[in-house]
Amino acid sequence: LGFHIPLRYRPMTLLYLLVGVDRVSDRHWSYFADRDVIVNRVVEFKHFSGNPPRGKTVICCEVTDTDSFSIQRVVDDLRGADFLPLGSPILDTKIIRLERAYPIYDRSYDEQIGLARQAFAAHPDIFHIGRQAQFVHKDVDEILEEARVLVSAMRSDRGRGPDGAS
DSSP, X not given: OOOOOOOOEEEEEEEEEEESSSOSOSSSEEEOOOTTOOOSEXXXXXXXXXXXXXXXXXXXXXXXXXXXXXXXXXXXXXHHTTOSOTTOOEEEEEEEEEEEEEEOOOTTHHHHHHHHHHHHHTOTTOOOOXXXXXXXXXXXXXXXXXXXXXXXXXXXXXOOOTTSOO
């Protein structure tokens, strides 16, 4: 769009583990605040399915300490936290690295966001949905609801976002 916003971002590594058990947890999301566990959050996708496969599950481990990341470290930390059952086989892995996952809230953040909002105001047909586009933390259910409302508004030719703004 022809402008640069000098925000700084923290990277994140996503490690997907295919685990040879029916399920790892009873929760969709599990958060880890202990500094000794490299993982910040784990998502077990099986909880979003009405008819999940048996005998295996996929978990996504979000890691923001990318310098200390390794597959073995993640597995060891999750086992040490009594989250990943001892002896449960890891059948496959996939790594995705995101260079711009979380904005860093420094002293210039509010000013930079103001400049971004001004620049986007010149493009009223661009709608902003989700964390990265709106510069706020939102849960997946909130984002999906905003998307549903936006699609409904677009279908009725109102052409504006969920709260009347782009």
